[in-house]
Amino acid sequence: MSEQHKKLGALLKLERERQGLDLEDVSSSLNIPEDSLQKIESGDQEGLPSPLYFDLFAKSYAQTLGIDFQATMDAIKDELAGAEDLSSQPGDEPTAEIATDRPAPRAQPSASEGDKDQKSLKKFLYIAGAFVGLFIIFMIINQIFWSGDSQDNEHVAEEPATTVVEDDPEPEPQEDTGGAAFDWDVPQYEPPKDLELTLQARSESWGAVVADGDTVVYRNLTIGRLYRATAKHRMRVSVGVPSVVTVTLNGQEVDLRRPSGRIYDVLIDQLNVESIVSGADRAAQIEKANATTSQPNPAAATGGSQP
Secondary structure (H helix, E strand, C coil): CCHHHHHHHHHHHHHHHHCCCCHHHHHHHHCCCHHHHHHHHCCCCCCCCCHHHHHHHHHHHHHHCCCCHHHHHHHHHHHHHHHHHHHHCCCCCCCCCCCCCCCCCCCCCCHHHHHHHHHHHHHHHHHHHHHHHHHHHHHHHHHHHHHHHHHHHHHHHHCCCCCCCCCCCCCCCCCCCCCCCCCCCCCCCCCCCCEEEEEEECCCEEEEEEECCEEEEEEEECECCEEEEEECCEEEEEECCHHHEEEEECCEECCCCCCCCCEEEEEEECCCHHHHHHCHHHHHHHHHHHHHHCCCCHHHHHCCCCC
């Protein structure tokens, strides 16, 4: 019985009790004996035929409770490894120092350091000289342009300026209606309502719902139990046996089946929710499937075969 499996079993038991589930419910849902589930919760690997059985049963158990099995095992490993590192760190060993009255020798600059200083000084002088040269060139160009502009301005000043004044007609006064002619009937913005979905199985099936990126339902559906999911923006729905599962969206029963008869990774968002509730989305899918299947086969029309 390892510490890792004991921690995993304790976590599964805690989550089951938090959800208010009995071992009998989980056992009937997974078709796993209750005594095997008890041994998983206690972390008893030796109580099962082999460690492989323990991992398989524990993974199914975790998925039923909505827990990521692999991520949880990795987190437990990291926690145990961190505890071992803290316990195995050696203490600080005292270091002995030898006192002496002799003054420490002064570090003398090496020949390589002197060469580096000379190179840095030369580099600085080159950069400073380049900046001075660029500044002189800029001043010469600026002087040339300014002298040319001043001469052009003198020629322009010598020519007499003529001004043409036109009589602009006075604008007619506009009557102030106080905004009465403006259409102020602007509807107020209302944020979209949340997407509400329910699943209820009449026979054995499974379902998965991901709402706004979070997995809300991922399990075998208990017959007669109502599963709810809410999302603000979007959700994806998959159902194992659509014919035995009742699906409602925003309080109205809907048919999410595609022309193939499956409900797999169906996207519902604020843009298509109205068409799904009204049935327009399913009608469009059926019409598209019929149009695809009704297209003539060129090979059949010509009596040949397609390449």
